Amino acid sequence: GDSVTQTEGLVTLTEGLPVMLNCTYQTIYSNPFLFWYVQHLNESPRLLLKSFTDNKRTEHQGFHATLHKSSSSFHLQKSSAQLSDSALYYCAQAPSGSWQLIFGSGTQLTVMP
Amino acid sequence: EAAVTQSPRNKVAVTGGKVTLSCNQTNNHNNMYWYRQDTGHGLRLIHYSYGAGSTEKGDIPDGYKASRPSQENFSLILELATPSQTSVYFCASGDASGWGVYEQYFGPGTRLTVL
Numbered sequence: 001g002d003s004v005t006q007t008e009g010l011v012t013l014t015e016g017l018p019v020m021l022n023c024t025y026q027t028i029y030s031n032p033f034l035f036w037y038v039q040h041l042n043e044s045p046r047l048l049l050k051s052f053t054d055n056k057r058t059e060h061q062g063f064h065a066t067l068h069k070s071s072s073s074f075h076l077q078k079s080s081a082q083l084s085d086s087a088l089y090y091c092a093q094a095p096s097g098s099w100q101l102i103f104g105s106g107t108q109l110t111v112m113p
Numbered sequence: 114e115a116a117v118t119q120s121p122r123n124k125v126a127v128t129g130g131k132v133t134l135s136c137n138q139t140n141n142h143n144n145m146y147w148y149r150q151d152t153g154h155g156l157r158l159i160h161y162s163y164g165a166g167s168t169e170k171g172d173i174p175d176g177y178k179a180s181r182p183s184q185e186n187f188s189l190i191l192e193l194a195t196p197s198q199t200s201v202y203f204c205a206s207g208d209a210s211g212w213g214v215y216e217q218y219f220g221p222g223t224r225l226t227v228l
Binding site: 009033035043044045046047050090094099100101103104105106 | 144146153154155156157158161163171203207215216217218219220221222
């Protein structure tokens, strides 16, 4: 069935270093919609990025991601981590035609000074 | 931005007791969802609804019921609570057109402890 895999459960970085959180997906549909949600401590998840266009970079709040259908990937990147980026990040997909989101298990990002 | 509220925010229940978690949204979204969040499992869909009077089973519906009496309200009911249902529960809503179908707005969450 459809699924989302986030291989890193915990990522710890020093402030100023680049961020890359991995996300791969499986789906039988050819046109999935991919998302990144972010959840700060004691808050609820909110949408950070979304895409359905192959090989097109999408950006928001300093983060960017590119959907690569050839490798079924949608990795989240940022050039320079900030302390305020510490949060739980979820990758999610909506298989084409579905009204449901399928979430990965999440990656906890901690940025140290 | 969508406003989704949940009550109660914290709940301690006893095993075998009945628990009702309530969710209200004020932006007239058609779709509403109930998730539970557990470390290592992420967000898992329990039940969802396409509109008043409809409820559908998500990925982990066993032990839960849902009720959508109106466009604004969506409840999650645990008839016989068990300790394995200790978790944080999130309600979310989303519109049913274009990108809005997929962009979900989450409530603040309810922390449920079943003793």
